Structure formats: structure tokens, C-alpha cells
Amino acid sequence: MSLSHIAKTISASPTLKLNEKAAILREKGDPVIHLGGGEPKSKVPMDAIIAIAAHLNTAEIRYAPADGIPALKKAIIRYTEEFYNRKVNVENVIASGGAKQAIMVALQAILNPQEEVLYPAPYWVSYPEMAKLCGAIGVPVYAEDGTFYPRIKDIEMKVGPYTRAVIINSPNNPSGAMYSEEFYSDIVDFCERRELWLIMDDIYHRLLFDGKKPINCYNYAKDLTENSKLIVINGVSKQYAMTGFRIGWAVGNKKVIEAMANIQGHQTSGPSVLLQKAAVGALNGIQSSVESLRVTLENNRNVMMDLLKSFDGVNVTKPDGTFYCFADFSNYEKKSNKLSEFLIDKVLVLTVPGGEFGLEGYLRLSYCGTIKEIQEGIERMKWALDPNSPNELYIGDRKLVRDWS
Numbered sequence: 302m303s304l305s306h307i308a309k310t311i312s313a314s315p316t317l318k319l320n321e322k323a324a325i326l327r328e329k330g331d332p333v334i335h336l337g338g339g340e341p342k343s344k345v346p347m348d349a350i351i352a353i354a355a356h357l358n359t360a361e362i363r364y365a366p367a368d369g370i371p372a373l374k375k376a377i378i379r380y381t382e383e384f385y386n387r388k389v390n391v392e393n394v395i396a397s398g399g400a401k402q403a404i405m406v407a408l409q410a411i412l413n414p415q416e417e418v419l420y421p422a423p424y425w426v427s428y429p430e431m432a433k434l435c436g437a438i439g440v441p442v443y444a445e446d447g448t449f450y451p452r453i454k455d456i457e458m459k460v461g462p463y464t465r466a467v468i469i470n471s472p473n474n475p476s477g478a479m480y481s482e483e484f485y486s487d488i489v490d491f492c493e494r495r496e497l498w499l500i501m502d503d504i505y506h507r508l509l510f511d512g513k514k515p516i517n518c519y520n521y522a523k524d525l526t527e528n529s530k531l532i533v534i535n536g537v538s539k540q541y542a543m544t545g546f547r548i549g550w551a552v553g554n555k556k557v558i559e560a561m562a563n564i565q566g567h568q569t570s571g572p573s574v575l576l577q578k579a580a581v582g583a584l585n586g587i588q589s590s591v592e593s594l595r596v597t598l599e600n601n602r603n604v605m606m607d608l609l610k611s612f613d614g615v616n617v618t619k620p621d622g623t624f625y626c627f628a629d630f631s632n633y634e635k636k637s638n639k640l641s642e643f644l645i646d647k648v649l650v651l652t653v654p655g656g657e658f659g660l661e662g663y664l665r666l667s668y669c670g671t672i673k674e675i676q677e678g679i680e681r682m683k684w685a686l687d688p689n690s691p692n693e694l695y696i697g698d699r700k701l702v703r704d705w706s
């Protein structure tokens with residue numbers, strides 16, 4: 302079939318594919334444990350529900366400005382002031398269909414075909430595909446010391462004549478690593494000096510553990526004028542458990558935001574007004590749900606770290622935030638895809654192969670589910686991988702028998 306070059310190079314989102322797989326298995330009645338998920342299980346804040354319901358009840362659900370309704374822009378401006386200590390104007394803000402679309406239209410606004418965008422590895426699965434959608438090239442940067450914490454030297458070494466942008470996601474999906482203040486300072490300074498766009502994907506910035514506080518990239522910027530090439534991305538999906546609402550945003554200079562709005566206007570005409578109203582409700586409403594989610598996730602992280610210690614061959618760096626950890630299972634199997642398939646086939650545990658995030662031998666394990674799911678999921682994995690495990694395992698009344706060594 303004559304599909305476009307771009308269509309032929311873009312692969313399905315592995316995490317969305319896994320969600321589908323989990324749903325199909327569950328429908329069949331299989332007791333699947335989903336450790337591959339990317340969304341909190343807590344309820345959407347009531348203020349969001351009230352706001353969307355009120356607008357729905359008007360029975361007048363119309364087109365809205367393509368770059369976001371004024372009330373949402375106002376809430377984003379207030380958010381930026383509160384969490385970034387930075388005053389911006391409506392022209393500096395765009396609301397999009399999730400942080401995903403905000404990043405996508407940002408890349409479309411700044412990248413030409415063949416140009417390069419750099420991002421530290423392991424990286425979020427969508428960055429390489431988004432670069433391809435622009436006809437551009439995504440370049441992963443691996444820390445020379447083998448950690449999840451890149452240094453400016455690592456980035457510098459990959460910058461070439463085609464480099465136009467850098468994406469930083471901290472705390473990071475999939476590793477949970479939060480980069481140091483020194484790195485923030487270095488990368489902001491480096492991008493300013495080299496006139497590179499710097500996209501800060503801050504979607505997890507308030508989901509931090511061990512008393513860590515979000516790092517504010519603007520503190521390190523020398524240029525805070527309309528020439529600044531710093532674009533900050535955020536959204537309601539993760540911190541407010543509103544993944545299904547698809548509302549995210551970007552803050553940047555007026556020109557880039559205008560270009561993004563033009564692109565978005567022709568792509569989707571902007572996010573639904575209903576969902577924007579819900580986001581306004583969440584952003585302006587009672588904030589306690591964010592902290593209670595954070596506390597739950599920190600506790601879940603601790604449980605998962607303790608359980609992973611019981612494996613002989615697993616190495617894992619304790620996450621600083623998010624709801625993921627990225628564990629090295631290469632002592633069991635070097636091909637992460639194969640290992641992930643094995644775990645779903647044998648013990649009905651879903652994990653995301655590290656290869657999707659640019660690092661083979663690893664699995665991304667989520668701890669956004671319940672403690673029971675985490676415990677049972679890791680126990681099943683241990684049973685499947687440990688050669689000294691007993692021959693049989695019961696999942697409810699279903700008996701699994703090892704037919705592998």
C-alpha cells in the first residue's frame with residue numbers, strides 16, 4: 302500500500318498498545334497485573350467534575366479559541382507564577398490536547414526536516430516519533446558514566462550543526478530520576494549560549510519524593526525576554542490524575558506560541574472546551590489531591606524498591622519522583638522485549654520493555670497502581686524468573702506450572 306514515508310516510519314505507542322493488551326486480557330477474565338501503566342489511579346478532583354458538569358448542563362458546547370479559553374490561560378498564568386515565580390502574559394501561553402500535543406506543536410514550530418533534537422536517555426517513548434513526524438531526527442544522549450543523570454559534557458558531545466533543540470524531562474519517565482540543580486543551570490546556560498531551543502517537559506514536576514522540591518528552570522535563565530528559547534511544558538494528566546481529559550500546555554515566547562497556535566488551529570482547532578473547563582476547575586480548586594497522590598506514590602515507590610531487593614539479579618536506581626522505576630533485568634534476559642513478552646505470557650504481568658526508552662535489558666515498572674497490585678506483580682515476576690522458585694504458583698484458583706527453567 303502506498304503510505305507516506307512518515308507513516309511507514311512511525312510505530313504505535315508501546316504504552317498505549319500495552320493498555321489495549323491489558324484491557325483485552327481482562328475482558329477475557331485473565332487476572333492481569335498492569336505494571337506498565339502511566340496514569341494514577343486516584344479520582345479526578347471534584348472541582349474539575351463540577352466545572353465540566355456545569356458547562357455540559359448549558360447544552361451549548363461550542364468551538365473555543367484554538368490556543369485555549371481565556372479562563373484556562375488565566376489559570377496557567379497563575380500556575381506559572383505560583384510554581385515558577387514567573388509572570389507571563391496570555392500571549393505566552395497555549396493550552397493543548399495533553400502535554401503530548403503541546404510538545405508536538407512546539408517541535409513542529411521549531412524544527413525543519415533533517416534538523417536534530419537531543420534528549421537524554423532513557424527518554425519518553427514519544428520523543429523520537431515526534432521528531433520523525435516533523436521530518437527531523439531525534440538524538441538520544443547517553444550519560445558517559447552509565448547513570449540516568451546526564452552531564453552537560455554528554456549533551457555537548459552530541460550537539461552538531463543540525464542541532465536545534467534539547468528536550469529535558471525531569472523527573473524522568475521512565476527512570477524517575479530528577480536531574481541536579483547544577484545540570485539545570487548548565488543546560489539552560491548552554492542552550493542560551495548556543496541559541497538552541499530548550500523544551501522542559503515538566504509534566505511530573507510536583508510528583509517528587511524524599512522532600513525534594515521542583516527545580517525551576519527560569520532561575521537559571523539570563524534571557525527572560527521575548528527572545529528566550531525556553532519552552533516549559535506542563536499539564537493536568539499526571540498531577541491531577543486527569544489523563545483522560547487530555548489537557549496540557551506550553552509557556553514560551555510570543556512568536557513561538559503564536560506559531561504553535563496556528564499549527565494547532567489547523568490540526569484540531571484546540572482541545573474541547575468541556576475538558577478545558579475541567580482543567581480550570583482542577584487548577585483553581587482545592588489542591589490537596591496533588592499532595593495526597595504524591596504521598597501515595599512515594600509510599601508505593603518504597604514498597605516496590607523493597608520488593609525488588611529480593612531479586613538476586615536486578616539493579617535499580619531509586620526514583621526521585623514520577624511513578625516509574627527503570628530496573629536492569631539484563632542478568633535474566635538481555636532483550637527487554639523478549640522478557641516483557643515472557644512475563645505477560647507466563648504470569649500475566651505487564652511491563653514496558655526498556656528498549657522502547659532507549660536502553661536494552663531494562664524494564665519500566667510502574668507503581669501507580671495499588672500496593673496489592675505491586676506486591677502481587679513483583680511476586681509473580683520473581684516466581685517466573687527465579688530458577689529456585691517452587692514448581693507451582695496459584696493466581697486465585699488458577700494453577701500455573703513452570704514449564705521453563
Ligand SMILES: Cc1ncc(COP(=O)(O)O)c(C=O)c1O
Pocket residue numbers: 339398399400401402425470474502504536537538539544547548549
Ligand atoms: C514525559 C512525558 N511527557 C509528556 C507526557 C504526555 O502527557 P499528556 O497525557 O498530558 O499528553 C507523558 C505521558 O506519559 C510523559 O510521560
